[in-house]
C-alpha cells in the first residue's frame with residue numbers, strides 16, 4: 001500500500017508517493033499559482049496526483065489516502081480556516097480535493113506534518129511524547145502525545161508560535177497580536193531586530209555586507225557575523241536564543257516531553273547556540289531537578305513535509 005504526501009507551500013506544491021514505512025518512491029512538484037486562486041491551485045494538486053500515478057505506473061487502487069500539509073490552520077475534515085501566505089480563507093480543501101482525486105484527503109498544518117515525519121523517521125521516533133519546533137521565517141510546531149498527533153478539539157491547537165511571551169516593541173505579529181513567540185524567535189524576528197540596531201547607529205560588519213546584498217539581511221549573514229564575533233550579530237543571535245529558551249521551557253512545563261526537536265532553516269545553525277539554549281532552558285523549567293527533556297536538531301531534509309503528510313494520512317486511515 002502507498003500513501004500520497006503533499007506539501008503545499010507559497011512557492012511550490014511538492015508531492016510524493018510514499019510507502020507504508022515512509023520511503024518516497026516517486027516525487028514531483030509544481031509551482032503554486034497563488035494569484036490564480038484556490039480552485040486553480042487545488043486543480044493543480046489533483047493534476048499532480050494524476051501525473052504521478054501515470055508516470056510511476058502505479059495502480060491508483062494501491063493508494064490508500066492523501067495527506068496535505070498546508071501553511072495555515074485547518075480543521076480535521078480539511079476545511080482551511082486561513083493560510084495567510086497563499087491568501088486562502090475558508091477553503092474546502094479536503095472536500096474538493098477528495099472529489100477531484102477520488103481519494104480520502106487528510107489536511108493539517110505543515111509543522112504538524114513535519115512532526116509526524118520526525119516521529120516516523122527522525123530523532124523523536126521512539127518518544128511517546130515530543131514537540132517539533134520549526135524555526136524558519138516564522139515559528140511553527142507540532143505536538144505528539146502518546147505517539148499520536150495532538151491538535152486539539154477542533155484541529156487548531158498547538159499554534160506554539162503564537163503563544164505570547166512578552167511585549168514586542170519592534171512589530172506586531174501577522175496574527176494581529178503583539179508579543180507572539182515567533183516575533184522574538186524566528187528569521188523575521190532576527191532580521192527586524194538587526195535592522196533596528198543598525199538604524200540606532202550600531203557599528204557592524206553587516207553594514208557593508210548588506211550593501212552587497214541590496215539591503216537584505218539573511219539569517220545566514222547574521223550567524224556568519226556572530227561566528228566572527230560581530231557585536232550586533234551576537235546581540236541578535238543571543239536574544240533569539242534567550243526567547244527560544246523561554247518558549248521551550250514553557251513547552252516543557254506544559255507537556256513534559258521526552259524530546260524537543262528543532263527543525264526549519266535556522267536549526268541548521270543550531271550548533272552555534274545549542275549549548276547556550278540548553279543552559280537557558282535549564283534555568284527556566286519549573287522542576288529544575290528534572291532537566292531531562294532532550295533538545296536536538298532535526299536531521300531530516302526537505303522531503304520531511306511529503307513524508308509527514310503521507311504518514312499522517314496513514315495514521316488517519318487506520
Ligand SMILES: [Zn+2]
Pocket residue numbers: 161162173174175176177180
Ligand atoms: Zn501571532
